Amino acid sequence: xxxxxxxxxxxxxxxxxxxxxxxxxxxxxxxxxxxxxxxxxxxxxxxxxxxxxxxxxxxxxxxxxxxxxxxxxxxxxxxxxxxxxxxxxxxxxxxxxxxxxxxxxxxxxxxxxxxxxxxxxxxxxxxxxxxxxxxxxxxxxxxxxxxxxxxxxxxxxxxxxxxxxxxxxxxxxxxxxxxxxxxxxxxxxxxxxxxxxxxxxxxxxxxxxxxxxxxxxxxxxxxxxxxxxxxxxxxxxxxxxxxxxxxxxxxxxxxxxxxxxxxxxxxxxxxxxxxxxxxxxxxxxxxxxxxxxxxxxxxxxxxxxxxxxxxxxxxxxxxxxxxxxxxxxxxxxxxxxxxxxxxxxxxxxxxxxxxxxxxxxxxxxxxxxxxxxxxxxxxxxxxxxxxxxxxxxxxxxxxxxxxxxxx
Numbered sequence: 001x002x003x004x005x006x007x008x009x010x011x012x013x014x015x016x017x018x019x020x021x022x023x024x025x026x027x028x029x030x031x032x033x034x035x036x037x038x039x040x041x042x043x044x045x046x047x048x049x050x051x052x053x054x055x056x057x058x059x060x061x062x063x064x065x066x067x068x069x070x071x072x073x074x075x076x077x078x079x080x081x082x083x084x085x086x087x088x089x090x091x092x093x094x095x096x097x098x099x100x101x102x103x104x105x106x107x108x109x110x111x112x113x114x115x116x117x118x119x120x121x122x123x124x125x126x127x128x129x130x131x132x133x134x135x136x137x138x139x140x141x142x143x144x145x146x147x148x149x150x151x152x153x154x155x156x157x158x159x160x161x162x163x164x165x166x167x168x169x170x171x172x173x174x175x176x177x178x179x180x181x182x183x184x185x186x187x188x189x190x191x192x193x194x195x196x197x198x199x200x201x202x203x204x205x206x207x208x209x210x211x212x213x214x215x216x217x218x219x220x221x222x223x224x225x226x227x228x229x230x231x232x233x234x235x236x237x238x239x240x241x242x243x244x245x246x247x248x249x250x251x252x253x254x255x256x257x258x259x260x261x262x263x264x265x266x267x268x269x270x271x272x273x274x275x276x277x278x279x280x281x282x283x284x285x286x287x288x289x290x291x292x293x294x295x296x297x298x299x300x301x302x303x304x305x306x307x308x309x310x311x312x313x314x315x316x317x318x319x320x321x322x323x324x325x326x327x328x329x330x331x332x333x334x335x336x337x338x339x340x341x342x343x344x345x346x347x348x349x350x351x352x353x354x355x356x357x358x359x360x361x362x363x364x365x366x367x368x369x370x371x372x373x374x375x376x377x378x379x380x381x382x383x384x385x386x387x388x389x390x391x392x393x394x395x396x397x398x399x400x401x402x403x404x405x406x407x
Contacts, residue, residue: 001042004136005049011143023051023065031069036090037108042132046095057139058148058158060096060104068094071103088125092117106132134172141168162236163267185239188231192243195228225255233262241268248274253283260286264293272297276308284317291320295327302331310336313343322358329362337366341374344393348386360393364400372397 012019028047032039052064063071075088089109096104103119116129129135142148147164150157170178229247232240244266247259260278263271275297278290291312298305309331312324325343328336344359363371372394379390 001045001133001136004133004140005045007140008136008143009049011140015143018054019050020052020064021050022048028065031065035069035072035093037093040106040108040114042114043093043095043106046132055156055158056096057142058160059098060102061098063095063097067097071097088119092119092125094119104128104135130174130177137172138169141171161267162265163238166236185235185237188228188235188240189243192228192232195224196246222252222255225250225252226258229255229258229262233265236266238266238268241266241271244268245271245274248278253281253286256281257283257286257289260293261289262293264289264296267297269297272305276305279308279312284315284320287312287315287320288317288323291323291327295323295330298327298330300330300332303333306331306333306336310339313339318355322355325355325358325362329365332366334366334368334370337363337368337371337374340366341371341378344375345378345386348382348389356389356393360396364397367401369401372401 011017025048028039028044046062047065047068050062052067053062056062071094072092075092075094076090079088079090089107091109092105092107094103095106101121103121105117105119105125107115107117109115114131114133115127116132116135117125118128119125129138139148142160142165145164145168147161147168148158149161150159170181173181225247229244232243241263244259244262247255250256250259256278260275263275272294275290275293278286279294281287281290291309294305294309306328309324309328313321313328315321315324321343325340328340340359340362344356344363347355347359375390375394375397379387379394382390
């Protein structure tokens with residue numbers, strides 16, 4: 001356990017992550033005295049290592065021990081008041097939190113001590129890892145492999161490459177865990193292949209005589225296609241790419257858009273040519289989600305993607321231009337700075353600040369200091385209202401480029 005924590009310290013030193021000091025033995029003993037279970041040595045080691053870390057993994061903070069006890073007490077009170085025994089057991093201690101709705105819990109049940117459970121307050125508890133050590137091994141592997149990453153110069157706002165993350169998980173999963181994941185994949189594949197084999201017969205079978213019309217049949221079929229696409233996307237298994245591509249030639253633009261975005265979530269770089277063709281699709285929904293997909297796939301240095309995305313900045317739909325700006329930022333190409341700043345200056349005349357937000361996000365991704373210089377030049381010549389908006393943008397960029405001056 002201590003060796004794993006030391007490895008994480010090495011990772012955090014490299015990426016410059018701030019951590020809290022350890023909890024004292026006296027405070028740990030005092031706070032744990034009110035719990036109906038004794039802490040395991042592994043959990044004690046965790047809080048004696050660092051007593052809380054912001055953004056320990058993407059989206060999730062490692063709670064301090066006092067925060068963990070506070071959340072535990074809230075759930076225990078809720079459990080007693082509602083007599084709800086399914087969502088939260090008295091032997092679960094929260095250790096990671098996201099948005100006060102999603103938690104990772106460590107179990108102190110004798111039958112599954114130190115197992116890690118995922119808890120979503122709206123749907124209940126589901127076992128995630130066999131032990132705290134297994135979870136830490138996966139976290140370390142995710143940082144080292146790049147499954148956890150950030151494009152921001154200040155190292156904040158971690159993101160997750162879920163396809164790569166699941167590969168890391170498989171390295172440390174037990175045979176039983178691997179079998180369960182593979183069984184789920186086989187179920188999704190079987191359902192998808194069954195649909196394609198029997199789609200005509202399925203539409204005829206599922207629709208009653210009262211509603212047996214082409215419009216209703218198409219509606220039912222589209223709902224089922226969306227269900228299949230969502231299942232394929234949620235596997236984050238590269239084998240799903242083949243099946244998603246079958247939906248790119250659908251007659252329904254929403255089906256095409258959903259499948260295209262799924263290819264982005266699966267990091268399907270080999271399908272970039274197909275996605276680039278969809279950027280010219282007549283449906284704004286397809287153009288938008290295709291730009292989002294390219295944003296998910298693009299890496300710094302993908303210069304061949306730059307011009308097609310720049311072309312989208314002239315799209316008639318705001319949402320498409322926003323997604324294109326985000327994707328351009330992902331490329332981190334300084335060539336685009338002038339274009340993005342010009343687009344930002346044009347947006348100052350509009351009341352809607354959403355497009356400015358996304359353009360600034362793109363400029364943050366690029367992370368070039370000449371962005372600051374150019375905006376300051378524009379500010380010096382701008383009218384008061386525009387100058388104030390530029391000042392707000394500069395303040396936001398300063399927090400990324402000069403984080404040591406903002407905290």
